[in-house]
Amino acid sequence: MNKKIIKSGVKFLLRHKLQSFFMILGVMIGVIFLCLTFAIGSSTEKQILDKMKGFFSSNNIFIMAGKGMKRGGPRSEGSVTTLKLEDMEAVLNAVPGVIRFDPMQTLSPCEVIYGNVNISTTIQGRSVDGEVVWNRTVTSGEYLNKEDVESAARVALLGSKIEKQLFGDSNPLRQQIRIGSVLFTVKGVLEEKGTDPHGNNLDMEVIVPITTMMSRLKNVDYIPAAKLEVDETKMAEIAEKIKTVLRERHSLNADVSDDFSVMTPVQAQEMVQKMKKIFTLYLPLISGVILLLSGIIISILMLISVSRRVSEIGLRKAVGASPKDIMLQFVFESVMISLIGGLLGLLIGLIGTWAIITKLGYTFYLPWQPIVLGVLLPVIVGILAGIIPARKAANLDPVKSLA
Amino acid sequence: MIQLKNISKIYGKAGSQQVKALDNVSLTINKGEFVAIVGASGSGKTTMMNILGMLDRQTSGEYYFENKVVSILSNNELASIRSGKIGFVFQKFHLLPKTSAVENVELPLIYTDHKDIRHMALEALNKVGLSNRIKHRSNELSSGQQQRVAIARALVNNPEMILGDEPTGNLDSQTGLEIVDIFQQMNRTGKTVILITHQQNIAEHTNRIIRIHDGKIVEDYRVQNPRNIAGELMKLDTMNK
Ligand SMILES: Nc1ncnc2c1ncn2[C@@H]1O[C@H](COP(=O)(O)OP(=O)(O)O)[C@@H](O)[C@H]1O
Ligand SMILES: [Mg+2]
Numbered sequence: 093m094n095k096k097i098i099k100s101g102v103k104f105l106l107r108h109k110l111q112s113f114f115m116i117l118g119v120m121i122g123v124i125f126l127c128l129t130f131a132i133g134s135s136t137e138k139q140i141l142d143k144m145k146g147f148f149s150s151n152n153i154f155i156m157a158g159k160g161m162k163r164g165g166p167r168s169e170g171s172v173t174t175l176k177l178e179d180m181e182a183v184l185n186a187v188p189g190v191i192r193f194d195p196m197q198t199l200s201p202c203e204v205i206y207g208n209v210n211i212s213t214t215i216q217g218r219s220v221d222g223e224v225v226w227n228r229t230v231t232s233g234e235y236l237n238k239e240d241v242e243s244a245a246r247v248a249l250l251g252s253k254i255e256k257q258l259f260g261d262s263n264p265l266r267q268q269i270r271i272g273s274v275l276f277t278v279k280g281v282l283e284e285k286g287t288d289p290h291g292n293n294l295d296m297e298v299i300v301p302i303t304t305m306m307s308r309l310k311n312v313d314y315i316p317a318a319k320l321e322v323d324e325t326k327m328a329e330i331a332e333k334i335k336t337v338l339r340e341r342h343s344l345n346a347d348v349s350d351d352f353s354v355m356t357p358v359q360a361q362e363m364v365q366k367m368k369k370i371f372t373l374y375l376p377l378i379s380g381v382i383l384l385l386s387g388i389i390i391s392i393l394m395l396i397s398v399s400r401r402v403s404e405i406g407l408r409k410a411v412g413a414s415p416k417d418i419m420l421q422f423v424f425e426s427v428m429i430s431l432i433g434g435l436l437g438l439l440i441g442l443i444g445t446w447a448i449i450t451k452l453g454y455t456f457y458l459p460w461q462p463i464v465l466g467v468l469l470p471v472i473v474g475i476l477a478g479i480i481p482a483r484k485a486a487n488l489d490p491v492k493s494l495a
Numbered sequence: 496m497i498q499l500k501n502i503s504k505i506y507g508k509a510g511s512q513q514v515k516a517l518d519n520v521s522l523t524i525n526k527g528e529f530v531a532i533v534g535a536s537g538s539g540k541t542t543m544m545n546i547l548g549m550l551d552r553q554t555s556g557e558y559y560f561e562n563k564v565v566s567i568l569s570n571n572e573l574a575s576i577r578s579g580k581i582g583f584v585f586q587k588f589h590l591l592p593k594t595s596a597v598e599n600v601e602l603p604l605i606y607t608d609h610k611d612i613r614h615m616a617l618e619a620l621n622k623v624g625l626s627n628r629i630k631h632r633s634n635e636l637s638s639g640q641q642q643r644v645a646i647a648r649a650l651v652n653n654p655e656m657i658l659g660d661e662p663t664g665n666l667d668s669q670t671g672l673e674i675v676d677i678f679q680q681m682n683r684t685g686k687t688v689i690l691i692t693h694q695q696n697i698a699e700h701t702n703r704i705i706r707i708h709d710g711k712i713v714e715d716y717r718v719q720n721p722r723n724i725a726g727e728l729m730k731l732d733t734m735n736k
Contacts, residue, residue, distance in 0.1 A: 096605040096612065107593045407589045410550060411603035411648065412578025414571040491551045494585060 101424045118386025119433025123466045126379035127441025130462040133371030151324040154355040156317040173314040174351045180318050187333040189323035194225040196317045197305045205270040206258040213296045217305030233265045233280030244303040247279040253295035255281050387473040394481035406493030415486040422485050426478025434470030496526040502556035516542040518710035529682040531698035532691045534707040540691045548658045549573040582649030586661040588641045590633040597629040600647045619647040639670035656687040675700050676724040
């Protein structure tokens with residue numbers, strides 16, 4: 093018996109396509125949003141977390157030029173010119189507990205040429221201490237030494253993959269390559285690190301002395317950031333002292349805020365948490381609100397539908413439909429509509445997410461939450477939205493509705 | 496089959512303006528009877544039909560259907576009796592819009608355990624002479640055809656009692672007679688048929704006429720020679736020529 097009522101409900105929806113369409117639309121948009129937030133959220137969250145892990149050990153501090161990350165997102169590099177190499181030297185000398193640092197400066201994309209092979213890749217400026225701070229050494233040749241950095245020598249360390257692409261099986265050591273328009277001598281080949289979570293292949297990187305990078309490749313006198321290795325038992329204290337030293341060197345008055353930011357692992361953790369909150373709390377909350385609204389829309393449209401269909405309802409009762417049957421019919425209609433909206437939303441949402449994430453160069457993780465929720469929530473929304481109209485329909489007086 | 500004992504129906508809540516649509520009506524209708532309920536507009540005919548068809552409940556008095564007290568039944572139980580034993584035909588047809596004839600006729604079967612509802616619906620349409628209109632939608636049919644669909648819908652459950660509330664009221668006289676013919680045929684197959692009308696000539700096709708006035712039965716008599724439709728239709732036909 094229920095099967096026939098359901099079939100009859102499907103027929104009704106098909107006969108009233110426009111009305112069904114508007115009810116479907118709301119849920120569809122809600123679920124699309126749900127998909128986007130979850131999928132993009134979880135994908136980016138995973139990238140960020142992995143990146144953080146790659147960057148941060150419990151004994152690392154990052155110093156960055158500029159006002160820091162108030163809103164959780166990284167700001168653009170290079171635009172802030174206040175952080176100098178000398179600042180970092182001063183921090184190393186003046187703050188006890190700071191063991192070593194490696195300044196950062198990146199050039200990307202940049203052409204690397206050997207013979208007739210021409211590859212566009214990323215160049216990193218590093219100091220002697222980069223070997224320890226970034227925990228990455230060479231498998232052949234030698235790492236950068238003090239002399240290389242002090243004299244801004246034109247020497248380069250090659251990632252294992254770019255080395256293969258440039259030199260094939262021949263020995264790269266002491267060969268001349270061109271980076272941009274500058275000639276460099278290959279000094280070593282870096283150990284393999286694979287692809288970082290951002291999609292950057294670290295084995296395609298080329299490392300040159302930071303000073304060479306600044307004076308010959310980029311022609312700047314500032315750095316965007318530096319990674320420090322410190323005594324992790326005095327983390328907070330060290331962070332405070334670094335701030336004092338840098339404020340003094342930058343002659344900042346008490347009423348001026350920092351023109352740099354110091355990030356400790358604790359703060360990094362907090363930042364990740366904040367971002368996580370955006371993706372796991374606020375965005376789903378928004379989709380929840382959209383679904384709630386679409387539930388209300390369905391409910392209102394169903395109520396209108398009920399009042400337009402009083403004579404149909406009266407007739408159904410006259411020919412033997414019980415209040416229970418009528419109730420079932422309307423709740424079913426509402427669930428059906430909501431579910432169709434949910435499935436369409438899921439389809440569009442997942443395709444859309446896949447497109448966006450692939451375009452961003454991230455890896456697409458098929459998220460299970462929106463798939464489960466995209467089916468479950470519409471059913472719940474449909475039931476809840478259907479109850480009031482269905483009750484109204486079930487309680488209609490057949491005598492009045494047939495008059 | 497049906498017994499009304501001192502049935503009254505009062506519309507409106509106590510205190511507000513009340514209408515006594517049925518006033519202490521007692522009545523017995525046996526299985527297989529063909530009864531007309533006549534009376535002026537507003538006399539209480541529809542009210543009576545609604546109570547007989549269990550669409551509405553009386554204010555006082557007792558209604559026995561097949562010797563069972565109706566007033567103690569729940570709305571779901573009433574629905575199940577309507578579904579199995581009563582067929583309605585209304586003045587305004589009440590067909591579902593945008594829906595084919597056969598699907599309209601299937602409607603009552605949706606609420607039953609019957610399996611082959613399409614087959615049953617086609618059979619019912621055949622009985623009212625509409626086998627050639629099964630896929631037509633309501634708005635593609637003439638009013639006479641629409642009322643036939645409605646009758647097929649009332650028949651499809653093979654009910655014991657058929658109630659028609661002015662089923663000829665919206666039809667011209669010839670089409671009206673054709674419809675009464677179908678009611679007469681149904682009565683011949685053993686069904687109890689109760690036909691509400693305010694047209695005396697329509698009523699004279701039945702076997703018994705009950706006249707109500709201001710909610711009271713004022714007349715209840717057997718028709719000695721019920722009019723024969725086939726003959727009249729032929730007469731009308733020749734007149735038209
Ligand atoms: N739902 C209602 N509420 C109030 N009064 C009603 C209602 N239905 C019918 N009536 C009144 O009851 C009386 C009988 O109505 P009805 O049974 O429809 O008569 P008929 O079908 O013979 O024209 C009329 O006076 C009508 O106005
Ligand atoms: Mg009436």
